[in-house]
Amino acid sequence: MIWVFVFIPMAPIVNNLSIVLLFIFISFLPSSLSTILKYPAIINLGDSNSDTGNLISAGIESVNPPYGQTYFNLPSGRYCDGRLIVDFLLDAMDMPFLNPYLDSLGLPNFKKGCNFAAAGSTILPANPTSVSPFSFDLQISQFIRFKTRSLELLSKTGRRYEKYLPPLDYYSKGLYMIDIGQNDIAGAFYSKSLDQVLASIPSILETFEAGLKRLYVEGGRNFWIHNTGPLGCLAQNIAKFGTDPTKLDEFGCVSSHNQAAKLFNLQLHALSNKFQAQFPDSNVTYVDIFSIKSNLIANYSRFGFENPLMACCGVGGAPLNYDTRITCGQTKVIDGISVTAKACNDSSEYINWDGIHYTEAANNFVSSQILTGKYSDPPFSDQMPFFLSLKF
Numbered sequence: 137m138i139w140v141f142v143f144i145p146m147a148p149i150v151n152n153l154s155i156v157l158l159f160i161f162i163s164f165l166p167s168s169l170s171t172i173l174k175y176p177a178i179i180n181l182g183d184s185n186s187d188t189g190n191l192i193s194a195g196i197e198s199v200n201p202p203y204g205q206t207y208f209n210l211p212s213g214r215y216c217d218g219r220l221i222v223d224f225l226l227d228a229m230d231m232p233f234l235n236p237y238l239d240s241l242g243l244p245n246f247k248k249g250c251n252f253a254a255a256g257s258t259i260l261p262a263n264p265t266s267v268s269p270f271s272f273d274l275q276i277s278q279f280i281r282f283k284t285r286s287l288e289l290l291s292k293t294g295r296r297y298e299k300y301l302p303p304l305d306y307y308s309k310g311l312y313m314i315d316i317g318q319n320d321i322a323g324a325f326y327s328k329s330l331d332q333v334l335a336s337i338p339s340i341l342e343t344f345e346a347g348l349k350r351l352y353v354e355g356g357r358n359f360w361i362h363n364t365g366p367l368g369c370l371a372q373n374i375a376k377f378g379t380d381p382t383k384l385d386e387f388g389c390v391s392s393h394n395q396a397a398k399l400f401n402l403q404l405h406a407l408s409n410k411f412q413a414q415f416p417d418s419n420v421t422y423v424d425i426f427s428i429k430s431n432l433i434a435n436y437s438r439f440g441f442e443n444p445l446m447a448c449c450g451v452g453g454a455p456l457n458y459d460t461r462i463t464c465g466q467t468k469v470i471d472g473i474s475v476t477a478k479a480c481n482d483s484s485e486y487i488n489w490d491g492i493h494y495t496e497a498a499n500n501f502v503s504s505q506i507l508t509g510k511y512s513d514p515p516f517s518d519q520m521p522f523f524l525s526l527k528f
């Protein structure tokens with residue numbers, strides 16, 4: 137499942153014993169990561185960064201090809217050409233892809249977890265203009281319903297559902313992965329000034345904190361909280377808010393959006409530490425996605441990418457290949473001409489997939505960086521004897 141790079145100083149004389157030891161070493165390696173990140177189940181909450189099919193299953197939106205073309209060969213319900221960060225992370229933990237809670241087809245098996253993330257979701261309650269009604273609080277209510285109903289089924293029907301539903305202890309031993317907040321910040325810029333956006337962050341995080349506590353009350357103890365990425369580097373935001381070049385930073389990203397993302401992250405980090413201190417029997421890990429994605433965008437060519445900001449799937453060509461009037465996979469008449477937003481020839485050269493979401497290639501990079509453990513607080517690299525990398 138996992139490719140491992142091993143750095144072992146070469147002895148001047150390689151004798152038979154050291155070769156035998158090396159083999160014993162290597163045969164233990166693939167399990168080392170899944171030993172450190174060992175959870176019987178994963179509960180995921182969030183937005184499109186980790187939605188594996190909820191918004192689509194709810195019938196609120198549909199995605200067409202070329203979504204999914206790189207890995208699933210058809211639209212999978214993910215806003216990506218292939219796999220998301222959550223898919224790569226679960227793979228590294230030797231866990232199957234997470235079934236979306238709302239997907240009633242495809243014989244979903246929820247024994248090892250369930251995904252409540254839905255694209256467009258916010259921490260703050262949804263309003264009539266929201267893309268997704270499934271705000272953080274509603275996702276938690278869905279989770280509580282899931283838990284109550286699962287335990288009810290397990291107790292009433294004996295062994296029949298054991299293969300499909302998590303037993304009670306999985307809720308305390310499982311990992312709660314959360315990646316949400318991007319839409320609260322990005323959405324706020326449509327009606328607020330930068331100062332107003334910055335001033336709204338504490339109340340967004342109060343709602344987040346209340347949600348975390350609800351999960352704790354339900355038995356959740358292991359939390360993995362992803363911070364939000366450099367929103368100002370998304371083609372959608374550059375197209376809308378970056379037409380004046382003085383609004384852009386040295387990488388071509390909208391400065392105000394990244395400033396808001398940074399402040400949100402600073403306060404989210406403080407909240408993670410506070411929560412950990414308040415509930416010492418929990419394990420809260422804060423994961424710095426912002427730094428990983430910023431590094432990828434700033435140093436893209438070093439990591440094998442050709443385009444840091446331009447969308448792979450869109451219309452209009454360079455510099456952004458993004459038009460607010462048409463989304464990836466759509467065909468529309470624009471300025472009197474019928475156009476289709478098609479994918480680029482090689483999505484692995486691009487960081488951005490559709491102007492809003494990252495490509496599978498970028499998600500793979502981000503996941504491999506997360507798994508170094510260096511971007512987490514507390515870091516888990518200390519516990520990992522080797523540098524681990526994901527398969528490509």
Ligand SMILES: *[C@@H]1O[C@H](CO)[C@@H](O)[C@H](O)[C@H]1NC(C)=O
Nearest residue numbers: 174309357358416417418419
């Ligand atoms: C969570 O933290 C407790 C200490 O509070 C520790 O005993 C336990 O091993 C941790 N669990 C995981 C899964 O890391």
Ligand SMILES: *[C@@H]1O[C@H](CO)[C@@H](O)[C@H](O)[C@H]1NC(C)=O
Nearest residue numbers: 427429430431432433434435
């Ligand atoms: C780009 O790489 C350089 C050299 O490793 C590093 O110092 C810098 O912080 C990186 N840029 C970002 C935005 O992470």
Ligand SMILES: *[C@@H]1O[C@H](CO)[C@@H](O)[C@H](O)[C@H]1NC(C)=O
Nearest residue numbers: 448453457478479480481482
């Ligand atoms: C894709 O490749 C074809 C053939 O090599 C080329 O004609 C076309 O311009 C390329 N399209 C894009 C969007 O790069």
